Amino acid sequence: MSSPRRPNIVFVLTDDHASNAIGCYGSVVNTTPGIDAIAAAGMRFDRALVENALCTPSRAAFLTGTYSHTSAVTTLATHLTNDHETFITALKAAGYRTAMFGKWHLGHGPEHDPVGFDHWEVLPDQGEYFDPEFFTPDGPVRREGYVTDIITDHALAWMEAQGDEPYCVLVWHKAPHRPWLPHPRHADLFTDPIPLPPTFDDDYDGRGTPAHHATMRIADYLTDIDLKEDPPAELGYAERAVWKYQRYMQDYLRCVAAVDEGVQALTDFLHEKGRFDDTVTIYASDQGFYLGEHGWFDKRFMYEESLRMPLVLSYPARVAAGGSTEALVSNVDIAQTLLDFAGVAAPEGMQGRSLVELLTAADPTPVRDAHYYRFYEHDDHMHHVWAHYGVRTDRYKLIYYYADGMGLPNTGNTSYPPEWELFDLEKDPYELTSVHLDPAYADIRRELTLKLWDLQQDLGDSPHPRQPVPEGRTR
Missing domain, CATH: 3.40.720.10 (Alkaline Phosphatase, subunit A)
Incomplete structure (x- = not known):
């Protein structure tokens, strides 16, 4: 064509x-x-x-x-x-x-x-x-x-x-x-119950502090402006959460x-x-x-x-x-x-x-084997998500929460001890359980830690000073 x-x-x-x-x-x-x-x-x-x-x-x-x-x-x-x-x-x-x-x-x-x-x-x-x-x-x-x-x-x-x-x-x-x-023309749409996602009741038990620290739960943090009407008074906490959803x-x-x-x-x-x-x-x-x-x-x-x-x-x-x-x-x-x-x-x-x-092309060259991500807006006053960066491959995802706003605008002034998460997206597509400390994933953890370091060097980004220098790095 x-x-x-x-x-x-x-x-x-x-x-x-x-x-x-x-x-x-x-x-x-x-x-x-x-x-x-x-x-x-x-x-x-x-x-x-x-x-x-x-x-x-x-x-x-x-x-x-x-x-x-x-x-x-x-x-x-x-x-x-x-x-x-x-x-x-x-x-x-x-x-x-x-x-x-x-x-x-x-x-x-x-x-x-x-x-x-x-x-x-x-x-x-x-x-x-x-x-x-x-x-x-x-x-x-x-x-x-x-x-x-x-x-x-x-x-x-x-x-x-x-x-x-x-x-x-x-x-x-x-x-x-x-x-x-x-728009008012759409006011009658979606009046039937909307199905809850499978992880709606997630308790974050398999993840570290950052997921617990964030203030984004529908049950707790949607405001009057978001909801536009009050929940029925007779609903308990769990029922109110579903109503808000x-x-x-x-x-x-x-x-x-x-x-x-x-x-x-x-x-x-x-x-x-x-x-x-x-x-x-x-x-x-x-x-x-x-x-x-x-x-x-x-x-x-x-x-x-x-x-x-x-x-x-x-x-x-x-x-x-x-x-x-x-x-x-x-x-x-x-x-x-x-x-x-x-x-x-x-x-x-x-x-x-x-x-x-x-x-x-019929048989294109792969675009990349790993994707680099970095979120800077640490612990902002509304959402409280920790600053972090990481790497995602076809199967795995490694995240390092360095938990420091570094003085950037719209970040919180409080830093926290850093944490890691590692997910096997094939076995755990909903990312419910970090395997960063699982000995069975030691080689994957080591490989991805080096991959993250190399990507930062390739792209010209600077690792946070708190991140340990990975063993086996060549640059």
């Missing part, structure tokens, strides 16, 4: 959309025909992993193709300076028309506003669900309506106005981010419904214009999200539900329909992949890998 022209690029990104709430990933709680259609027309990535499961750092990774330690975007309060090269600035320099609509969340003002875009309209910080304000090059504008619909409609209007030059448009949604405010999931899935309608509108437009086949259409989220797994909401941890993002991509001119892959890919890879499809050289400092061979 070959394309006669440089492809248009339509990149839809959502905030906190778990793979478990997408039909093509096997959702048992909702349907998403718009997103599923992209997967059916192209490739579904089953092991798409983020390098830092937090909104601001992840968005920086998508744009710059670099890890958090390279971009210096490590927490929600460290913003992207606009002197960084991004796939947008590279596309713009190569003659692409470029636009951005929706959630930026990378800072505002002369040093942080979007650059490389012919047009942009972005939400301040988290933005609002109803009648939201947008920042534009001409100043702030408040628009009437529902934020997901507004972002989609303005992106469509911009796409309609483009000429023959190839374009790239980022349609980056706020939804389904907390506090999960759905139902309320949370109802509104979360209703927000997803509006996103999926927007995705359908975008792909319908491309089909109507005869451009779907020569457009790279991509849907992703900035990380995963807990939908009651381990009793939690939110993200942050390196556990699978948080680490794994949904990622589907279609480009019928070059990518065969109906594919899926379990290759270890990362949000850091997206920038180079899009530039490769566009025939544009990637800036020298990008640290990801192009996925074009994986998407187009």
Whole structure:
């Protein structure tokens, strides 16, 4: 398959959309025909992993193709300076028309506003669900309506106005981010009981202190703003937890419904214009999200539900329909992949890998044998997840909780004794029991500790001073 022209690029990104709430990933709680259609027309990535499961750092990774330690975007309060090269600035320099609509969340003002875009309209910080304000090059504008619909409609209007030059448009949604405010048209959806995940009653007995320390339990930490109504007074603690889960999931899935309608509108437009086949259409989220797994909401941890993002991509001119892959890919890879499809050289400092061979070749070279992750926002005042980094391979996952904010913005001032966790994902897919101290895994532990050290050297990251230097290291 070959394309006669440089492809248009339509990149839809959502905030906190778990793979478990997408039909093509096997959702048992909702349907998403718009997103599923992209997967059916192209490739579904089953092991798409983020390098830092937090909104601001992840968005920086998508744009710059670099890890958090390279971009210096490590927490929600460290913003992207606009002197960084991004796939947008590279596309713009190569003659692409470029636009951005929706959630930026990378800072505002002369040093942080979007650059490389012919047009942009972005939400301040988290933005609002109803009648939201947008920042534009001409100043702030408040628009009437529902934020997901507004972002989609303005992106469509911009796409309609483009000429023959190839374009790239980022349609980056706020939804389904907390506090999960759905459009009234979806108020009657998901009124039947939503099944509880198998680990909803997890007591964290097989893990270390960090899982116990986090304040993300649905039973305990959803607020009045999240729930929007009081639980029935006659419910006991366990029953109230289930009631809270139902309320949370109802509104979360209703927000997803509006996103999926927007995705359908975008792909319908491309089909109507005869451009779907020569457009790279991509849907992703900035990380995963807990939908009651381990009793939690939110993200942050390196556990699978948080680490794994949904990622589907279609480009019928070059990518065969109906594919899926379990290759270890990362949000850091997206920038180079899009530039490769566009025939544009990637800036020298990008640290990801192009996925074009994986998407187009019959027998592609493996992308990587291990994925590196680092979460910096230690013990923040709302969630209290410890800072940690780790490595994930096909079967195993090693995590080192160094438990120190290192003075970074939005981190707690208290440090804690470090801890390790090791999981055998083949035998323990829900990550319920760490085997770090199990003698049967001594060789695996040693191998992964060295792999983690080597990855940090390869990527230019610095191990925390508390991490022991592994035995047998060669550099």
